Amino acid sequence: MAEMIISVSPEGELVVRSEGLTRAQWEQATAELRAVLGEPTRQAIEAEQHVHHAHVHGRVLPGA
């Protein structure tokens, strides 16, 4: 399960955190934020988990 955690401090600082969102989802969300709010004060990618795929190469041989 992925999670986005949005927090606001008593001073009004807004932090949006990704926990397991895909890079595509995160980039979409942050692009919208930047469009409205401008460049952030701080930002970081703390960890990136890649999904590994098993690629199978082959071909069907008729009569095989």
Next chain:
Amino acid sequence: MPCGARARLTAYIAYQTLAFAERDVLLAALAEAGYSRVDAAPVGTETANPVPVLDFDRNIVGGAALVVRREHLPAGSGDLAFVLTDGAYVPLVPSGARSQQLLERLRMCYGRAKATQLAEQARRRFAATVQRTVSEDGAMTIRVRF
């Protein structure tokens, strides 16, 4: 093997101070702060800042796009106004500690209103569940689960 857009991230983005850039978010913040009666410029005229702003002695001291009249504010104050300049609503407040306290509270309310808006957008877009908690000091955390 990297998987580009499908990689899953732990990441954050932070805005220490939010400009009052969005009218609907600012109105929501004002309502949360207890100021739901706002004199607003008609749609399309906001950049002209046509709403008169009055000081404590009821002298016109300027024009703004959004104004909370002094009768809705703590006693001894002039109007609380927001001048639309370069795409942001710049607060115009009487000098003094009370006004600064009001602005600080409004900044927190604006952040909370923006966070609520973001969570609602995510909930609709991804059919997510939303859990909102507010601590005693006013800090708010919204967990949006996909």
